[in-house]
Amino acid sequence: MSKFRPFPEAQEHGEITEVFPDIHFVTGTAAMAGRLPMRFSRNMTIIRQDGRLTLVNTVRLSEDGLTALDALGDVEHVIRLAGFHGMDDPFYQSRYGARVWSVDAPYLPGFGEGSEPYLEPDIVLDDRTELPVKDARLVLFKSATPGEGLLLLDREGGIVVSGDCLQNWAKTDRYFSLPARILMPMMGFIKAHNVGPGWRKVAKPDTAEIKGVLDLDFAHVLPAHGAPVIGNAKDRFTPAINGL
Numbered sequence: 001m002s003k004f005r006p007f008p009e010a011q012e013h014g015e016i017t018e019v020f021p022d023i024h025f026v027t028g029t030a031a032m033a034g035r036l037p038m039r040f041s042r043n044m045t046i047i048r049q050d051g052r053l054t055l056v057n058t059v060r061l062s063e064d065g066l067t068a069l070d071a072l073g074d075v076e077h078v079i080r081l082a083g084f085h086g087m088d089d090p091f092y093q094s095r096y097g098a099r100v101w102s103v104d105a106p107y108l109p110g111f112g113e114g115s116e117p118y119l120e121p122d123i124v125l126d127d128r129t130e131l132p133v134k135d136a137r138l139v140l141f142k143s144a145t146p147g148e149g150l151l152l153l154d155r156e157g158g159i160v161v162s163g164d165c166l167q168n169w170a171k172t173d174r175y176f177s178l179p180a181r182i183l184m185p186m187m188g189f190i191k192a193h194n195v196g197p198g199w200r201k202v203a204k205p206d207t208a209e210i211k212g213v214l215d216l217d218f219a220h221v222l223p224a225h226g227a228p229v230i231g232n233a234k235d236r237f238t239p240a241i242n243g244l
């Protein structure tokens with residue numbers, strides 16, 4: 001247990017798969033509090049460097065999943081790119097002594113009006129932060145509240161790790177509950193190469209700042225929601241971004 005609140009339990013998730021050399025990806029479950037059982041998928045990206053791991057968009061894994069994670073290396077860092085994510089960061093901080101690097105966004109439960117934060121990050125990310133990952137830089141959406149960012153890796157033609165901004169749910173998957181299967185398509189979430197509709201509505205980023213994504217050099221996107229986009233990612237996201 002953290003000093004703030006009990007850690008959320010591990011929920012259903014898949015296998016950790018290697019998507020690029022030293023970059024792994026795993027899909028798990030996000031469950032929203034409320035009267036309807038709204039559950040859908042979310043992803044964690046794992047970056048390995050010299051036997052040490054940085055977890056981006058953390059998802060708490062089962063004991064078997066943690067055994068597989070431990071086989072990859074030692075967890076040393078957690079990077080939180082999305083102000084609406086982070087519920088499992090305290091678990092990894094506590095279990096591994098991981099250093100928590102977060103966008104400028106309080107750790108509030110749910111969508112958190114008036115609640116106490118459940119974690120204080122070790123480092124709040126800004127443009128000058130020297131990241132624990134080589135060939136990496138941050139792109140922060142300064143107009144969004146809470147904070148949000150992208151991690152851009154200068155490898156393989158450019159790999160973007162995204163939080164809620166760039167999503168790729170072409171279809172619902174096995175982690176979606178029935179209400180989520182029905183409601184989320186109607187709410188615009190189930191669309192390939194999408195800009196997160198919930199994020200835009202609540203965090204209210206400036207459209208011009210989102211369009212700036214098209215000035216970046218990248219070929220792949222590893223999103224927090226939906227499948228990895230491998231190859232031609234900028235072209236694939238261009239219609240959604242230009243259509244804002």
Ligand SMILES: [Fe+2]
Pocket residue numbers: 082084085163164224225
């Ligand atoms: Fe999300």
